[in-house]
Amino acid sequence: MATNKPRRKEFLDVLVALRQIIRATDLHSKHVMKVCGLTVPQLVVLLAIEELGAVTVREISRHVSLSQATVTTILNRLEERGFIIRTRNANDKRVVNSRLTDKGREVLINTPPLLDDHFMQSYEMLGQHERGKILSSLQKVACLMASDDVDPRPPTMGRIITADDEPSEQLYEYGHQSNEDA
Amino acid sequence: MATNKPRRKEFLDVLVALRQIIRATDLHSKHVMKVCGLTVPQLVVLLAIEELGAVTVREISRHVSLSQATVTTILNRLEERGFIIRTRNANDKRVVNSRLTDKGREVLINTPPLLDDHFMQSYEMLGQHERGKILSSLQKVACLMASDDVDPRPPTMGRIITADDEPSEQLYEYGHQSNEDA
DNA sequence: ATCAAATGTTTTGAACTGTAACTATCACTT
DNA sequence: AAGTGATAGTTACAGTTCAAAACATTTGAT
Incomplete structure (x- = not known):
């Protein structure tokens, strides 16, 4: 537990990177x-x-x-x-x-x-390992940030139309489900 | 082999993570x-x-x-x-x-x-290796995205206000200074 | 000196974004 | 049935954000 304390600068770097991404x-x-x-x-x-x-x-x-x-x-x-x-x-x-x-x-x-062309191209060329690293880092950041704010989630009781509402995992998938209501 | 082509889903995962971060x-x-x-x-x-x-x-x-x-x-x-x-x-x-x-x-x-409290706390607890991974990933993403939009500006060559842009103490006079730029 | 191009800032217009306040509806209690 | 509280959605408001157009000023060319 020695070198564990990131200096101010490290946070600044994160902040800058985030702002650029945004x-x-x-x-x-x-x-x-x-x-x-x-x-x-x-x-x-x-x-x-x-x-x-x-x-x-x-x-x-x-x-x-x-x-x-x-x-x-x-x-x-x-x-x-x-x-x-x-x-x-x-x-x-x-x-x-x-x-x-x-x-x-x-x-x-x-x-x-929906993503920047150039980004997608470069990303594709990265090799699976690197891509995994990036994706998991992004998800980690998203997760760490979200947890502060988590819980807009009352006990759902899918009554009306909903099937299930899984928040994470595959969000977009191309299946089809016709879910008509009268 | 050569699972090099990220599937549509992988991009969606990136997109979702980004949107959550934003x-x-x-x-x-x-x-x-x-x-x-x-x-x-x-x-x-x-x-x-x-x-x-x-x-x-x-x-x-x-x-x-x-x-x-x-x-x-x-x-x-x-x-x-x-x-x-x-x-x-x-x-x-x-x-x-x-x-x-x-x-x-x-x-x-x-x-x-300027960063989320919870994020900073968790981030601090992560261990140097993990932190490095995250930071470098963020910077990589920022970089890949930015390059599309290449900075239309070469490195500042201070014209109006003095030249050297040391990020530390301000010793700026907005007096004159015209020669330079041989 | 004058006109044109370049440069630095501001204005304009449109979109995103969230919280808080508000309306409408439903579910449950009394 | 009436009232209370929860839930779904919309509206009002404030702030960010950018490109493009509008201004203002400077610089360079004729």
Whole structure:
């Protein structure tokens, strides 16, 4: 337990790296916006709806790691532009289910990559070991940061539509499950 | 062999981790705001000014990895609240130099940590090897992402304000200095 | 000296983001 | 049935963020 104390500088390095990553991510989102008319957050939400079918706001917000309010504003834009429709659930009128329209489904066909092109290329060339190191580090950081804030998670009782809501592990998977409700 | 091609899922994992990190960072910033009245970006800018002395907007923006426009809006808020003052440079009236006020210097004394408490604690307990892995991974990611957006700026060659940019004590005179640059 | 290009900052417009306050609805108790 | 508390979603507000356009000023060329 000797050299265990990171100096101030080490934290600063972490901070700087994080800020650069955040900035690059944001820049990429703006770039995607110019190319395809949708930002990365919008696409992420759209993909979540594609994957989950008729889905509640809360489920989306958990799935994409955004607050409910944020998801609402994103859904507003998506609905305005005709990529999704929202319908109140008949069983529980508090609930709003969002689904893709044809237009929304179509726009997803040509989805540009959600990560920076250059990053993806370089990342692919890295060799499995290195990639694993990076991914696990990112997840570790995410995890360490999240745990402070963990627990927006009341005992779920999947009543309305939900199947199960696993927070981690494979978030996006291309399976399909039609989960229609009357 | 040659499982070298990361599957779509691997990129998604990266994306998800990144989004969680970004979110956590933002949450922490909001938290800091509630505690000390300044957001993390505001503090970062303030710290940059503390470090660099009377400094231009462009220099700040490079130092903190934010666009000039963003720095300007942050400076607006900081000036409004009396933490800094901006003065136009006499030599070149396009240039604006920002410096701390006493109030600004004072508020920095009790700066809360710019990284999440819980994260810092856990990070400290990690052992040097693990920490190194994480830091280098973050830097790698930052680097891979940044290169797309290559810095349109060669290393600062101090034109207006003196040259050597030692990150330590400020010995900046914004007087003149014109020759140089043989 | 004057006009044009370059440079430094600010403004504008649009999006993301979260908390807190608010509405509507449901579930459960009395 | 009425009331209370929990839950789902939206709105209001404040802050960050960037690109692009608008300004202001300086520098270089004619």
